[in-house]
Amino acid sequence: MKKNSKIILALLVSLFLSSTMILAHEGEHEGMKMDSGMAMDTKDMPGDISGIWKQIKSHEEHLSQVIETNQLDQVHEVAFMIRDLSKALYEKSKGVSPSEPDKMKPLVDQISQIADLLDQYGDAGDKAKTQEQFSRLQQVLQGLEKAMPQGTTNNK
Secondary structure, three states: OHHHHHHHHHHHHHHHHHHHHHHHHHHHHOOOOOOOOOOOOHHHOOOOHHHHHHHHHHHHHHHHHHHHOOOHHHHHHHHHHHHHHHHHHHHHHHOOOOOHHHHHHHHHHHHHHHHHHHHHHHHHOOHHHHHHHHHHHHHHHHHHHHHOOOOOOOOO
8 A cells, every 4th residue: 555655646746746847837928927928017118109119129139139149048038028019109109199000000910929929939949930030020110110100210
């Protein structure tokens, strides 16, 4: 009977450790969670459209460097920052011009989708697909800049 008790105890310990590891992995991207992945802390969010756009461009450059240096496990952090900043940019733009946010919404939605794909491919270590999605992100960001309210950046 002692042998069976030891086996059962070993199985329970195994099960506990496995579930702890799974929960830890699921929480890996949580931090300040929004849709999926990490979200930017609102206290770090710039207060105006121009400041938000500068942050987006800074993170875009950082993401380029992360990909170039094969730090693919860090791609999700930067991609989700860009996603969150884009959402904030959209929200701020609603108060400046009623028509531009309508043009911006589909672009912000695309950025969210691309951020999820960047996370997926980065975590998988697939540099080629990560670079492909980064190129898509850059194109969408160019469109977003053009759709922003006039005079908020060097867009018009």
